[in-house]
Amino acid sequence: MAETDKPGGDANADTERSRRFQQVALPHLDAAYNLARWLSGDSLDADDIVQDAFVRAFRFFETLRGENARPWLLAIVRRTWYTEWRRRSNSHEVALFDDALDETSVFEPMCETYADPQMLLLKGEHTRLVRAALEQLPVEFREVLILRELEEMSYRDIAVIADLPVGTVMSRLARGRRKLAALLAPLRDEGRATRETIAKESPDGLQ
Numbered sequence: 001m002a003e004t005d006k007p008g009g010d011a012n013a014d015t016e017r018s019r020r021f022q023q024v025a026l027p028h029l030d031a032a033y034n035l036a037r038w039l040s041g042d043s044l045d046a047d048d049i050v051q052d053a054f055v056r057a058f059r060f061f062e063t064l065r066g067e068n069a070r071p072w073l074l075a076i077v078r079r080t081w082y083t084e085w086r087r088r089s090n091s092h093e094v095a096l097f098d099d100a101l102d103e104t105s106v107f108e109p110m111c112e113t114y115a116d117p118q119m120l121l122l123k124g125e126h127t128r129l130v131r132a133a134l135e136q137l138p139v140e141f142r143e144v145l146i147l148r149e150l151e152e153m154s155y156r157d158i159a160v161i162a163d164l165p166v167g168t169v170m171s172r173l174a175r176g177r178r179k180l181a182a183l184l185a186p187l188r189d190e191g192r193a194t195r196e197t198i199a200k201e202s203p204d205g206l207q
Contacts, residue, residue, distance in 0.1 A: 020061075021058050024067070025054065025058075028070045031073075031074060032050050032073060034146070034150065035077050035146060035147070035151070036050050036077055036080075036081060038142060038143070039078070039139060039142070040081060041135060049077060049080050050077065052080050053076045053079075053080040060076075071157040071161050072160075074147070075161045075162075078143065078162065130180075130184070133180050133183040133184045137180060137183070140172060141175065141176030141179055141180075142176070145180065147161060
């Protein structure tokens with residue numbers, strides 16, 4: 001009798017495991033896709049990364065500790081992308097990153113207007129500029145900025161996801177914000193010049 005009950009018991013256990021996984025993981029699907037999209041720079045690649053990451057997450061579901069699945073899941077998304085990124089020989093971001101670089105490295109002057117990327121994202125007219133600048137950042141800075149400014153995650157959670165000390169996360173955020181500000185300045189000037197050209201060609205707002 002015990003032998004005939006075992007298959008049904010296993011099936012029930014698998015069903016319950018699947019149910020629990022969906023319950024804790026699916027609420028973070030958008031965050032997982034958002035991170036994958038910003039890391040890969042491509043929506044189709046992001047779909048593949050998230051799909052692979054969720055398969056891995058389900059396989060290692062028992063490694064989740066506690067109820068906060070978001071950092072755990074995003075860490076798997078990040079590792080999945082890095083595995084694929086390293087596999088591709090044509091990756092354009094293959095330089096090693098050195099966190100010991102001098103913190104006083106020369107950056108372009110930072111305008112106070114661009115000191116807080118999150119505030120910029122809240123202003124519709126600046127969203128395009130910020131996103132364009134973020135896409136130009138090295139991935140090491142981009143990922144922490146996305147997690148902090150867009151996903152509003154704590155330093156501790158970002159440290160878990162990026163597998164970094166909290167101090168390194170804070171350092172990368174500070175340096176990333178300075179780099180972002182430097183990238184935004186020419187984009188802002190370009191946008192202003194375009195608007196001025198349009199205004200000159202059509203002073204009354206008509207073509």
